[in-house]
Amino acid sequence: MPEPRPSNPLLFLREEEIRQGMELLYFGYRGFTAGPDSVLRPLGFGRAHHRVLYFVGRNPNMTVSALLGILRITKQSLSRVLKELVAKGFVLQRPGTTDRRQRCLALSAAGEALEKQLFEAQRQTLARAYREAGAQAVEGFRRVLFMLADVDGHAYLLGHGAGAPPARRGAR
Amino acid sequence: MPEPRPSNPLLFLREEEIRQGMELLYFGYRGFTAGPDSVLRPLGFGRAHHRVLYFVGRNPNMTVSALLGILRITKQSLSRVLKELVAKGFVLQRPGTTDRRQRCLALSAAGEALEKQLFEAQRQTLARAYREAGAQAVEGFRRVLFMLADVDGHAYLLGHGAGAPPARRGAR
DNA sequence: GCAATATGGCAGTGATGTTGACTTATATGC
């Protein structure tokens, strides 16, 4: 057995520890995203549609450019997905009140129902993991992921006060 | 301000908390995977190539079916990616010693160099997040992600003793 | 009026995944 596990918690950055973290991210994210696919496939939708439904549901009457800023994809990529969601009646577009060039996005009743169904699938997965891991682990989970997010992610996460700005407890 | 944050840690499963976790996973995973792309693009490679390089590097002389079992993609999807990696000299194929139908996969010297470069990019991202979040947070991060992984993920993670089997401290 | 902005659209391309059917080489059971 090469080099025993360090008991000193300050030495946790060995390559094996890092690789384990990488693999956990890969398998964990895969397990987390597996759920909604079975709901989306029969409707002819994919992950991109899910992301749009999610963020539009969470930010009613958001503009197209706001959504583009969150998803960080091109206008054309979003356009196709959005057009399908509007055509099938899951998303509503209305001109902005102050600026009529804008198209404000919101979920229709059907869109809300679908988003709720997708949310429920992932809620159960995540809630179960939270319960098994414990509240303290959840706090660490959130703090590490927040640090992994880029500046755009931080801007979004901090802009939605519901979330805790993960200041490090007892930070040096 | 609707419904104040519960001080009781047993009530952390409200919808807002769950949605925050979903968003953290999305933005955190995106930030984590952003690094290697700039290295891979000039070589004509993508994320699929990265995953193959990663797991072959980590499991030298693994068989094609073992890799298929880890990645959970079809033989055809893997085949295309693998063929390109072999053609460009990053991955070596050798017949198995006991079963000559098998093709055992390993990284060439160039493959190891490339994998190391990709690893370094993500190691820095992850190590920085670990440092900022603290050792205790890292433990929670790992435990939640482990619970999110599916059975295939668990089988892989537990099969590589380097990782800690995330038994819950003080579990009920 | 005119430049900038918000949005939508078209054409083409590429990476990644899928299904289904088929081939080749080798191993194994009887």
Add this chain to the structure above:
DNA sequence: GCATATAAGTCAACATCACTGCCATATTGC
């Protein structure tokens, strides 16, 4: 030894999701 199973590779066809580049339309702001 021969039938069958298995490991791997291959081909055709297709879907999703992203990209670039270019252009059109409506509206705003100066």
